[in-house]
Amino acid sequence: MNKILTRSSLSAALLAGVLAVASPALAGQTPPQPPSSVGVATTVALPSDVANATFTNQYGVTRSLSQLKGKTVFLVPFLSLCGDTCPFTSGDLLQLQARLTKDKATNDVVIGIDVDPYRDSVARLKAYSTMIGATLELWTPTGATTTPNGAAGTGDVNANLSALSSLLGWSVQVVAEDTPAMTDWMKPYKKLTYDINHSDGFWVIDKQQIVRFASGNLPAFTGTIAKALSKFMGQKSNIYKNVNKGGWTPTQALGALAWVTGVNLK
Numbered sequence: 001m002n003k004i005l006t007r008s009s010l011s012a013a014l015l016a017g018v019l020a021v022a023s024p025a026l027a028g029q030t031p032p033q034p035p036s037s038v039g040v041a042t043t044v045a046l047p048s049d050v051a052n053a054t055f056t057n058q059y060g061v062t063r064s065l066s067q068l069k070g071k072t073v074f075l076v077p078f079l080s081l082c083g084d085t086c087p088f089t090s091g092d093l094l095q096l097q098a099r100l101t102k103d104k105a106t107n108d109v110v111i112g113i114d115v116d117p118y119r120d121s122v123a124r125l126k127a128y129s130t131m132i133g134a135t136l137e138l139w140t141p142t143g144a145t146t147t148p149n150g151a152a153g154t155g156d157v158n159a160n161l162s163a164l165s166s167l168l169g170w171s172v173q174v175v176a177e178d179t180p181a182m183t184d185w186m187k188p189y190k191k192l193t194y195d196i197n198h199s200d201g202f203w204v205i206d207k208q209q210i211v212r213f214a215s216g217n218l219p220a221f222t223g224t225i226a227k228a229l230s231k232f233m234g235q236k237s238n239i240y241k242n243v244n245k246g247g248w249t250p251t252q253a254l255g256a257l258a259w260v261t262g263v264n265l266k
Contacts, residue, residue, distance in 0.1 A: 039215030
């Protein structure tokens with residue numbers, strides 16, 4: 001399944017914005033910058049082609065990052081047919097969203113950006129959202145997408161997704177499906193014909209549309225995922241503990257959001 005691409009895959013532009021030393025916070029005051037083990041601080045403004053790139057969420061609504069100016073945005077790359085990492089990314093997003101909702105942090109938006117637009121239609125994202133019980137938004141890029149060719153490592157390219165991927169340093173590549181091929185979790189339950197290698201991690205964009213924090217870590221996960229998704233992964237249990245130990249956690253994600261917003265979150 002998707003091979004893991006770590007922080008080394010971040011773009012040079014983002015790395016140029018690293019703040020070398022985290023500033024210590026006084027107790028009860030400004031939230032501290034997350035340590036370098038979590039990710040790097042950046043100061044990269046969204047260019048117009050990225051801010052205005054269009055996507056469609058699982059409800060069929062056209063969305064763009066420019067619409068979210070004035071809010072803090074937490075982004076992750078994912079796809080619905082990833083059978084090793086994305087289910088845990090989704091699990092962490094659900095836990096993060098639950099904590100933001102409990103904290104009434106309505107100005108913080110959590111979004112999953114789909115990197116497999118050829119297969120991940122709005123209908124599929126809706127089915128995936130329902131399966132995992134998501135209240136956060138899942139976006140798939142609008143516009144033409146090239147036909148994948150797993151053997152050649154080409155295709156599944158979309159201009160709107162490419163604009164965002166290029167800025168954030170995401171690597172997205174079509175590759176041949178593993179043998180034996182996995183079976184789709186969605187009816188009519190066909191065998192998969194290709195897979196997607198992609199970067200992991202999370203990115204935080206502030207209210208002024210500046211990318212302020214980037215993590216290339218895997219998602220660490222402890223908790224429960226949807227049974228259908230666990231079955232898709234070939235697992236007997238949907239309960240997990242210490243997956244990808246040392247990767248990013250919902251608590252670390254919350255800390256990154258707190259640092260960017262300057263508001264302590266629980």
